[in-house]
Structures are given as C-alpha cells and as structure tokens.
Amino acid sequence: MDFVGAYSADNVLYLLKGFLITLEVAFISIVLSFLIGCILAIVRYARIPVLAPLAATTVEIIRNLPLLLIILFVYLALPEIGIKFSIMASAIIALTVFESAMVSEIIRSGLTSIDKGQIEAGRSSGLSYIQTLWHIVLPQALRRMVPPMVGQFISLLKDTSLTVVIALPELMHNANIVKGHATSFVMPIFILTAVFYFTVNYLLSIYSKRLEVKHA
Structure with a gap:
C-alpha cells in the first residue's frame, strides 16, 4: 500500500473535485425532491380527486424500482425518444425522481400522525383547509419528520x-x-473516499439529533 503516492496533492485535489460534484448533485436533488415530495404528499393527504390516486400510483411504482435502473x-433510454440530458442533469433528474417518492412517504406519514382534531380546530377558527394545513398541520409534521428525512438525505448522498x-x-x-494508476493505491484511495462520505454523513446525523432534541 502506497499511502504517500496515493495521497499526492494532485490525487487528493482530483478526489476533492469529484466530492464537490457529489455534494452539488446531492444538494440540488435534496431541494428538488423535498419540494416535489411535499406536493405529492399533500395531494395524497388532501385526497384530491384524480390527482391523489395518480400520485399514489406514481410513488408506488418509483419506490419499487431500483435507482440504478x-x-x-x-441517461440511455430517454434519448431513444428524443429526450436527451447531460450527464449532470441526468443524475440530478434520476435522483430527484427516486428520492421524491421516498420523501413523499415520509411527509405523508408525518401529516397523518397529526390528530385530525387539529384540522377541525383550525377550520372552526375561520381558516381554510389549505391555511390549516400550511399553518397548523405541516409545521408540526415537519418536526416529526426530521430524523427520517435526514436519514433519507444521507442515503441520497451515498446513492x-x-x-x-x-x-x-x-x-x-x-x-x-x-486507484487505477497503481495497484498499491487501491486501499489508500478507498479509505480516503470513505472518510469523505463518513464525515459529511456523520455531521448530518449529528445535526439531525440536535434538531430532534430542540423540537422535542
């Protein structure tokens, strides 16, 4: 094992460039999947005619497909019908589609965990259904979603x-x-790669625990 050669400035810099792209793709996918997941979850929770069963079917299909597929x-099949994306866009779209389905289930579970009396109380105070959902139900549900949501985002980063x-x-x-430059680089490079992933995911898990304690 050649740690000195593997950890040369050029090699480490090259890994860091890759890691920055990993973080960029993960961040964009997290934001988009959260927004889309919220929409899907609210549509299903509110039982909007036509849209709710359509959203439920879509989520179930996506959840039961492998992300790799x-x-x-x-990236490979859509160009056959004239829809072509760059490598970066393809990665973000695929991750967003997959994670949106996962996130929507977490949000929907959070919403259904709130007592129905909260909605009745909001409606009786003069709020519309949407206002009740936005100002009363969703804020409470989001607090309960923190641990599973962060866990899902950690999975996204690894994915x-x-x-x-x-x-x-x-x-x-x-x-x-x-690591293809020399067989002696395999172990050192994979160790450093693991450190990169572990560091970010561990920090996210710590942040999740702090949020959980704060809102307990």
Whole structure:
C-alpha cells in the first residue's frame, strides 16, 4: 500500500473535485425532491380527486424500482425518444425522481400522525383547509419528520455513487480513476473516499439529533 503516492496533492485535489460534484448533485436533488415530495404528499393527504390516486400510483411504482435502473433509463433510454440530458442533469433528474417518492412517504406519514382534531380546530377558527394545513398541520409534521428525512438525505448522498455508471465525474468515479494508476493505491484511495462520505454523513446525523432534541 502506497499511502504517500496515493495521497499526492494532485490525487487528493482530483478526489476533492469529484466530492464537490457529489455534494452539488446531492444538494440540488435534496431541494428538488423535498419540494416535489411535499406536493405529492399533500395531494395524497388532501385526497384530491384524480390527482391523489395518480400520485399514489406514481410513488408506488418509483419506490419499487431500483435507482440504478432509473439512472440508466434517464441517461440511455430517454434519448431513444428524443429526450436527451447531460450527464449532470441526468443524475440530478434520476435522483430527484427516486428520492421524491421516498420523501413523499415520509411527509405523508408525518401529516397523518397529526390528530385530525387539529384540522377541525383550525377550520372552526375561520381558516381554510389549505391555511390549516400550511399553518397548523405541516409545521408540526415537519418536526416529526426530521430524523427520517435526514436519514433519507444521507442515503441520497451515498446513492450519488451509483451515477458512476454514466461516468458522472463525482467522488467514486474519480476514486476509480486514481486507484487505477497503481495497484498499491487501491486501499489508500478507498479509505480516503470513505472518510469523505463518513464525515459529511456523520455531521448530518449529528445535526439531525440536535434538531430532534430542540423540537422535542
């Protein structure tokens, strides 16, 4: 094992560039999946005619598909019908689609955990259904969603490694290139890659626990 050679300035910098792309893709996907997940969850919770069963069917289909298949479908299959995206866009779209379904279930579970009396109280005070949902139900539900939501976002960050199959120059992609320079680099490079992933995910888990205690 050649730790000195593996951890040269050029190699570490190359890994860091990949890690920044990993974080960028993860961040954009997290924001988009949260917004879309909220919409899907609210549509199902409010039981909006036509839209609710459509959203439920879509979520169930996506949840039961492997993420790798979705990534390959977006990048390789959609161009067959004239819909083509860049590698970065394909990765973000695939991750967003998959994670939106997961997030929507977390949000829907949070919403259904709130006592129905809260809605009745809000409506009796003159608020509309949407206002009651937005000002009373959703804030309480979000507090209960923090641990599973952060856990899902940690999974999303790790799932970005699957985009290596479409050659997105993220952390795992760059790690594979660096370790290919010499067999003695394999162990050191994978250890450093693991440290990158662990550091961010561990910080997220600590933040999640603090939020949980704060809102308990």
